[in-house]
Amino acid sequence: MSYALYVGRNHSRTGHAWLGGYGDEPSSHWLEIVPATDHALGSMIEVGVGPEAHMPGRRISVPQAAHTLRHMRVSYSYYLGVPAPITNGGLNEAGVAVRDVWSTSRRDLIEMTPKDQQGLNYSDLARVVLERATSARGAVELCADLIAEHGEATYGGNSHIFADADEAWVMIQFAGGQGLWVAERLGPDSIRASRPGYVMEVPVDDPAHPDFLWSPNLVSFARAQGWYDGGPFNVNAIYGDDKGRWDGIAWIEAEMQTRAARPEKIGLEDMIWAIRTEKLTGDTAGYGQVVPLTSSADPALAVMWHAACGALAAPFSPVFLGQEVIPPEYSAHRYLTTGESHRFQDIRKAVSGGIDTISLVPQLHETSVGAFQDSKRLMYLMQLLGDATLAPVHEAFGRHEARVSDLLQAHLHVAEEAIRAGLYAEAIAVLSAFSNSELMSALSLTRNLATGLSVQATVATPSDAQGSPIGFNQIW
Structure with a gap:
């Protein structure tokens, strides 16, 4: 289902x-930094879902952009038959951040979705935005154009939050194969959680409204189906689950509004708390991300705070967009990677014709421990032992994150001065060494x-x- 939280700059301690x-x-799950790339004229990418997907479809090829942007993301290997590698989003060199979150459509739309649907799936949209978008609004327009031209392959309805330094947009993509979507702008005073993603009343009588965008058929299709005959256009009631804000959304939005009302407003530790709290985060969470939406002096200095699995049981550490490598401990491993259970680290299998029996994971990665797996071990120990583990573990994480946050500002200042002095490679080397050191420090703390x-x-x-698994009391 996933979870996203946006906090506008007027609520932020750091502006x-x-x-x-x-x-x-x-x-x-594994962390990736993908370089900017120039693509040959006529290059194509394969998108969509195949017949094996939970809601089946047909894979198609669509044109690749001539140039794709440098970005960082977390990838994973399985969800409802969507082809791997899959992503929910990350951060690109233009300062556009992406989060993907499930948002179910009404049952009628799910049932009318063609069995041979084609178009970009939710991960394709997130990845293409990271590769191409230079603003949050531009991300919505990019997705709208791609859906109109190529279609969308749904798993029952979905949403994204696209954000930059100035604003964010919640975009809902509805099932049904009709190209239906709606988007709402979030501004400096907004606090918005998604799980599921939601948009409520849409001012359909004001097509020039600055805070909303929607597909050309949003109203006409609802009228044709008999789902709307005038008055307020509540898109969640008409096309969604008609539940509005779920309990978890209401709780976390209220909590963050309370924190925003303090003189100190919302800082990094508040965002981390909101992604870590046991009321919202458990075994289903595959990682954690917190992105400060700043205008960096250089794109290489952009930061994403990363937790190797659900932040309930993993500390956050900063990763810089400009760094060239990340530790293999945070890269792909065979643990829980779909398809790896029948593969080997043995080239003889390929020689004998068993191509699909060769592991897709680099052998070097398998020589290291896996941060994701080790964090999972800590999570299961915490759940097994109960609530008494939360305070000491989270206190230890908090001390790590506070120390690293202080050091981060010093390293960024040094790197900015180095870049101004023409010492770009030296600046990147310093930031890479700092990030990799702290990622390994976080892993050591976890272990x-x-x-x-x-x-x-x-x-x-x-x-x-034996018995049933034990977990903390989550709202969702």
Whole structure:
């Protein structure tokens, strides 16, 4: 289902907006930094879903852009049969951040979706925006154009939040194969959570309204189906689940409004808390992201705070868009990667014709521990031992993050001065070393905490204990 949270700059202690969240998927997750690339004339990309998807379709090829932007994202290997690698979003060199969140459509739309649907799936849209968009509004317009030209391959309805330093847009894509979508602008005074993504009343009588965009058929199709005959156009009631803001959304939006009302407003630790709290985050969360939506002096200095799995059991560390490498511990591993259960790190299998028996994961990665897997171990220990683990683990994470946040500002200042002096490579080297060091420090902290809790678990839990999995009390 996933989760996203946008906080406008007027609520921010540091004067810029924030976008945070996580993805809800069962498979492995890994961090990637994708370089800017020039593509040959006529290059194509394959998009959509195949017959094996939960809501089946037909894969198609669409034109690739001549140039794609540098960006960083978290990828994963499985969700409802959507072809891997999949992404919910990240941050690009133009300062556009993306979060993808499920948003179910009404049952009628799901049932009328063609069984041979074609077009871009939710991950395709998130990836293409990261590759091409230079503004949040431009991201909406890009998706609208692609859907109009090529269609959308749905899994029942979806949404995105696209954000830049000035504004954000919530875009809902509805099932049904009709190219239906709507988008709402979020400004400096907005606080908006998505899980699911929602838009309520749309001013359809004012097509020039600056805060809303929608597909040309949004109203006419509803009229033709008998779902709308005038008056306020509540798009959630007409095309969505008619539930409005779910309980978890209402709770976290109220909590963040309370924090925004304080003299100190909302800072990094508040955004991290909102992505970490056990009321919202558990085993389904595959990672954590918090993006400060700043206008960097150079795109290489743009930062995304990353947690290796659900932030309930993983500390956040900064990753810079300009850095060239990330530790293999945070890259792809075979653990929970779809398809790896029947593959080998053995080239003889390829020689004998068993192409699909060769692992897709670099062997170097498998020589390292996996941050995602180690964080999962800590999560399960915390859940097994109960609420008493939350305060000490989160306090340790908070100390790590506060220390790194202070160091981050110093490193950014040094890097900015170095770039002004023409020492670009040296600036990137400093930032890369800092980020990689702190990512490894975060992993070390996670493993040490897990070691301590495992001792408690050995004492507190019978060796033959079975039964249902234990988790914290989540709102959703």
